[in-house]
Amino acid sequence: MSQTLRQPDILEIARIEGKVMVEDLAERFDVTVQTIRRDLTELANAGKLERVHGGAILPSGVTNIIYEERRRLNEDAKQAIARLCADAIPDNASVFLDIGTTTEAVAQELLDHSGLMVVTNNMNVANILLANKTSDIVVAGGSLRRADNGLVGNLTARTIENFKFDYAILGCSAMDEDGDLLDFDIQEVVVGQTLLKRSREVFLVADHSKFRRGAPVRIGSLRDIDKFFTDHPLPAGLSENCSAWGTEVIVAAPVAHTP
Numbered sequence: 689m690s691q692t693l694r695q696p697d698i699l700e701i702a703r704i705e706g707k708v709m710v711e712d713l714a715e716r717f718d719v720t721v722q723t724i725r726r727d728l729t730e731l732a733n734a735g736k737l738e739r740v741h742g743g744a745i746l747p748s749g750v751t752n753i754i755y756e757e758r759r760r761l762n763e764d765a766k767q768a769i770a771r772l773c774a775d776a777i778p779d780n781a782s783v784f785l786d787i788g789t790t791t792e793a794v795a796q797e798l799l800d801h802s803g804l805m806v807v808t809n810n811m812n813v814a815n816i817l818l819a820n821k822t823s824d825i826v827v828a829g830g831s832l833r834r835a836d837n838g839l840v841g842n843l844t845a846r847t848i849e850n851f852k853f854d855y856a857i858l859g860c861s862a863m864d865e866d867g868d869l870l871d872f873d874i875q876e877v878v879v880g881q882t883l884l885k886r887s888r889e890v891f892l893v894a895d896h897s898k899f900r901r902g903a904p905v906r907i908g909s910l911r912d913i914d915k916f917f918t919d920h921p922l923p924a925g926l927s928e929n930c931s932a933w934g935t936e937v938i939v940a941a942p943v944a945h946t947p
Contacts, residue, residue, distance in 0.1 A: 694719075695727055699736055702746055705762065707897070709743035746897065765895040765919035768940035770794040773857060773893050773917045779803050781854040784883055785813045787838035787876060788859030790893040792816060798823075807851060809844045809879055811837035831875065840875040845882040856887035858913075860894055862901035867910035867926055867933075870903035880907040889914045896920035910935050 694717055702708045713724045728744045731737040737744040769790060774797035777783060783798075785791045785808040795816040798804065804823035808814055814827050830844030858880055862870040869892070871877050884890060884907075892913045899920070910916060910926070911933035919940050922930065930937050 695731060698724075698727055698731065702737060702744065705897075707740070707743055707745045708737075711742075713743075746901070762895045762897055762919070765940065766790045766793045766893075769893050769895060769917045769919055770797045772938055772940045773891055773915075774798050774801070776891065776915065776917075777801065777804075777855055781805075782807070782851070784808065784848070784851070784853045784856040784887065785810060786856070786858045786880065786883070787833075787836060787840070788893075790859050790895065791857050794857050794893060807848070807853070809839040811839070828879075830879075833873070833876075838876065840873060840879060842875075842878060845878045848879065848882045848886055851886055853883070853887040854889065856883040856890045858883060858890060858892050858907075860892065860898060860903075860907060862903035863894065863898045863910075864902075865923070865926065867929055869907040869909060869913075871905050871907055872903050874905050877905045877907050884908050884912050892916045894918055899923070909933075 698708055698713060708728070710721050710724045710728065714721045717724070728737060728739060732739045732744060737746065766789060770793035773794050777798065779801050780803035782805045785795055785806060787810045791810060792812050795813040798817065799820050801820065802822040804820070805826065806817055806823055807826040807828060809828040809830055811827070814825055817823065817825050828839055828844045828847040830839035831841045833840055860869040861872055864870060871880070890913050892910070892915070894916070896919055910930055913935050915936045915938060916930065917938050917940060921927065921939055922937055927937065
């Protein structure tokens with residue numbers, strides 16, 4: 689396969705899996721590891737990937753990956769995470785669902801729940817939950833972010849201050865090595881910080897690709913989270929910190945597909 693054809697495929701694998709490894713790619717494309725390293729270097733120089741030891745990841749920065757690409761990234765993992773998270777939410781509970789593609793997957797898994805009151809600043813979540821005829825849906829006001837149909841800003845935060853939720857389901861754009869939860873939009877972060885104060889239990893839903901990304905604005909810390917639903921075990925040091933903080937880490941098994 690020529691370089692022109694191979695590099696778009698490498699990018700697609702990175703979008704789906706969150707990372708690519710040199711040896712895996714060399715075997716997949718039946719080329720030398722030196723050839724793959726050159727491909728990754730060129731993609732990194734073009735700003736499309738970020739080199740790490742043994743491979744590359746989607747780039748960090750001060751702007752997020754576009755929404756449609758985020759929806760495709762680790763779809764199976766998000767479904768598995770969402771299923772576990774939804775199982776932890778009882779019927780007849782008050783729930784806040786945050787902006788994010790993983791929280792949208794949670795909304796899909798909540799369609800069979802009954803008697804929920806769901807508040808959200810995510811128009812996509814509200815549209816998904818229209819199919820749940822037994823639950824009430826409240827859309828928090830705010831400025832519409834057209835890139836992902838999210839409602840953000842101080843008006844959203846003030847709406848949230850009128851509630852005390854049984855459960856808040858949060859996402860994040862990135863996670864630092866010390867357990868800090870990060871995002872790109874300070875207006876969205878204000879909403880997340882308010883939710884940490886206005887919820888009895890806070891659940892974080894984030895797949896492993898967030899472990900290796902960076903973002904400039906701090907939402908809070910894993911120490912503020914009651915349950916963290918993810919798809920890979922945490923690095924040892926962070927796992928030990930979660931135990932000390934009382935943050936329960938729940939790792940989802942891969943989704944089984946019917947042949």
